[in-house]
Amino acid sequence: MRISTLKDVARHAGVSVKTVSNVVNGYPYISADMRRRVQAAIEELKYRPNPTARHLRAGRTGLLALVVTGTGLPYLDDLAVDVVAAAAADRGYRVVVERGDLAAIGAARPMAVDGVLLAADGTPPEPIQAQAAAGTPLVRLGETRDGHGDHVAIDHARAARDATEHLLRAGRRTVAAIGGHPDQSPAAPGPRTAGYRQALRRVGLAPRPGDEQPVRWHRRAEGHRAARALLAGPAPPDAIFCHSDLLAIGAVRAVVDAGLRVPDDVAVIGIGDIEEGRYSRPALSTVAVDTAFIAREAVARIAARGDQPDAAPVEITAPHAVRPRESSGAATPAGRPLPG
Amino acid sequence: MRISTLKDVARHAGVSVKTVSNVVNGYPYISADMRRRVQAAIEELKYRPNPTARHLRAGRTGLLALVVTGTGLPYLDDLAVDVVAAAAADRGYRVVVERGDLAAIGAARPMAVDGVLLAADGTPPEPIQAQAAAGTPLVRLGETRDGHGDHVAIDHARAARDATEHLLRAGRRTVAAIGGHPDQSPAAPGPRTAGYRQALRRVGLAPRPGDEQPVRWHRRAEGHRAARALLAGPAPPDAIFCHSDLLAIGAVRAVVDAGLRVPDDVAVIGIGDIEEGRYSRPALSTVAVDTAFIAREAVARIAARGDQPDAAPVEITAPHAVRPRESSGAATPAGRPLPG
DNA sequence: TTGAAAGCGCTAACAG
């Protein structure tokens, strides 16, 4: 069953391709009779417009790629993806999610898109610039803030500091941390690690040796492993700040598996406010991220780059807020995980 | 900064487009000198091949769309998506995830793909057939087994029966169920509801009024709501079979919020074995699905449809297995969520 | 080894 084209339909209906195209695209000035005839031919041949040809012709695809690499993003769950899709739809874009590594960005993209939303922490600037040079607008949504290309994110250093301070205010004194990439030099820490240290310093504390556990990905298993390492040490911490909710969820499980209680023995907080943490037990304390804000601004950046390809890079900071829940000792009113 | 094309590069290098194309595609018989010259021009102009044009020319995109609708799939978490992507990569495809509703399938697709993997329960056959007629191979991965088009899935009726029987074997006698679409007639239940009822019937039981709670989506909030309804009744169940792990996770939280214990007062089991359930507390009993098998077979179907567009629909059943964990009373060996 | 030119399916000038 060969796939039929505009030309096939035109021949079948005994009209020109232009007329068929007009019908397909709802061009108003067509005689009712003609329209009927064309419609019939379309039905009969089961014609569908070829999106690729349209895109080539139009010079745009109306597609945005949300590229999710192994490093992920603290707040990126299905809900957040839907939020991004909604923000994109408001501006006439559709979103496709591409899971994969950096190669997908630096090298040839598998598919033409009008913009790339890069959901990854710590992406080096080179692929970014290559991408931008190749003409596709790209917005980074991750932790790194280095002035290369547009960037929309919360102030991660601040968020980490807020989370850590929340733990300190609850009376914890040996606050460990899980997160930060192992390749990152301890002397030049990422924003979240910097924020964590700053919070400790402000109250005259400092991370003890082994208190900072790096991880390669935001995965539950990594959080579990790291927390186990923390608890196996000579002086286990009384609280753990995790760079993401997924890490925190793994950490909570590790604490429990070690026969300790959360938050009584060890308090835990994450970043992201993903839905999973609202239903987990104990409900996960976290830093909520305004994903709608991020999505809206990011898509707006993409759209703007269409007109102003060479404008200066934009740096946008999204709101965040600490959400104390059970895992750091906050009593949650009975009966309901926070909705929405 | 205009985006450069093959022709630009050719002009810049003083050669024909054919030569540039040859260089870009690694055609071997090119003089080293020529290649250098062309490479230089490519660098300078920051040329990137236009995927759209390539796809149009090639008549294929090498892309598979994993379409995830609101109804979702019990087992579909990020891990499963990666498994699908890996299976696709083995056959030279790349996967993009499209979240959205059926319209994305029935109506014009936003982007040309070589195949569609439909991750949705209970999709009516019409859009499926329309899609197939339009020439794009489509494989359904959901619950419905109706002979329309290729289908790869576990035996959902059997899985539901196994899960319910697990609860019954643990001594539970009032087993409720959460799942099944509200639009579905109780007289013509979906496979999972049928399997659940069959398990009860086999031991001389039957669902009591209100014991079957339909839901519109596989979402934690829906499971929470449904479980609350169950527990608010005159005779709360001592066990709940949930059609998916996400529903089960919501249900567990609702039980706890009601001041009851899982599994002591209410045992809970789901379907899917998503990673979240391995880390939750209590660890979630579930029915594991062989996602690698499903992914492999589904991609193979797509590939096969390229050669045999009109072959008879294929129905493939994937393995499943009950995984008893804490939420149904199984003691999990200490210290570790099941890996992988 | 390289060049010229056709054509993938579609839309939009431009004519009529």
Next chain:
DNA sequence: CTGTTAGCGCTTTCAA
């Protein structure tokens, strides 16, 4: 209101 045609960027015969 409808038809003819050029061309989006690329690959690929076919010649040279």
